[in-house]
Amino acid sequence: MTGFAPDWLALREPYDRKARDETLLDRLAAWARAQDPSPLAPLVVADLGGGTGSTLRAVAPTLGVPQTWHILDHDPALVATGSALSLPPGVPSLEARWHQADLTGDLAASIPEVTALVTASALLDLVSADWLARLAALVQARGLAFYAALTYDGRQRWNPIDPFDADALDRFDRHQKGKKSFGPALGPDAPARLRLLLEGRGAYAEAPSDWRLGPDDRALQAAVLDGWAGAIEDAAPGDARGIQGWHAARLRHVEAGRSRLVVGHKDQLWLPG
Numbered sequence: 001m002t003g004f005a006p007d008w009l010a011l012r013e014p015y016d017r018k019a020r021d022e023t024l025l026d027r028l029a030a031w032a033r034a035q036d037p038s039p040l041a042p043l044v045v046a047d048l049g050g051g052t053g054s055t056l057r058a059v060a061p062t063l064g065v066p067q068t069w070h071i072l073d074h075d076p077a078l079v080a081t082g083s084a085l086s087l088p089p090g091v092p093s094l095e096a097r098w099h100q101a102d103l104t105g106d107l108a109a110s111i112p113e114v115t116a117l118v119t120a121s122a123l124l125d126l127v128s129a130d131w132l133a134r135l136a137a138l139v140q141a142r143g144l145a146f147y148a149a150l151t152y153d154g155r156q157r158w159n160p161i162d163p164f165d166a167d168a169l170d171r172f173d174r175h176q177k178g179k180k181s182f183g184p185a186l187g188p189d190a191p192a193r194l195r196l197l198l199e200g201r202g203a204y205a206e207a208p209s210d211w212r213l214g215p216d217d218r219a220l221q222a223a224v225l226d227g228w229a230g231a232i233e234d235a236a237p238g239d240a241r242g243i244q245g246w247h248a249a250r251l252r253h254v255e256a257g258r259s260r261l262v263v264g265h266k267d268q269l270w271l272p273g
């Protein structure tokens, strides 16, 4: 199982929220209002790989209509953490139902029949090309709206620069494309692959949702560095000294309050015809 610690998801949540593209959220909200949901017939949302519910907390208040969310994740610890958190305030008639579900199984059966909107955040770079094609086909066949946010797209820029940055990025991306719980992952190729699957078959839109971290964002930068150094070492065992030197130099910049980092993500929205 690919493990994501609740602490890591909590640390990134405010940055994710800030990075989400507002224009796509506004379009999604307009679509949601047009479905005319009511407390007796709320908009049903299925959030795939929902973790502790970051997407629910970011998106439900934006939609502002009566909603029932089904949050699906295979990790029981994340489901337990998320289901104990409060619902976001200010949404009329909001219900959240948590499910421990392995999405590599019967995907069609995992998404409740009455669903109108499928969401996924920070998930699609983990999935395989086959799985993404299955999901896109299912969304289109059932005429569901699809909001996929914060998918890593391979752009990373550290400042100050280090001669090892390009090498580190190359190795990191190789690790991102390694085997995850869904099989060989798309990693940074995921947004382009999803665009190919959806564009031209409904109303498709995409926008960047980059993290733009400044010198004060030390905790997230340090956590990103720790995660990446581990991933890079996994992808290219045998050059531990180069990686450790890069990691240590970058951490010194972070601790000294002079490090900046941009991580490229994409938000993508597909609305049925």
Ligand SMILES: C[S@@+](CC[C@H](N)C(=O)[O-])C[C@H]1O[C@@H](n2cnc3c(N)ncnc32)[C@H](O)[C@@H]1O
Binding pocket: 002, 004, 009, 016, 048, 049, 050, 051, 052, 053, 054, 055, 072, 073, 074, 075, 078, 101, 102, 103, 104, 120, 121, 122, 123, 126, 181, 182
């Ligand atoms: C990067 S986290 C994102 C979590 C959440 N969407 C967020 O934005 O905070 C990826 C999530 O996918 C879940 N996941 C990974 N493989 C899965 C699978 N096969 N079935 C269901 N969930 C899975 C993980 O447990 C984790 O919660």
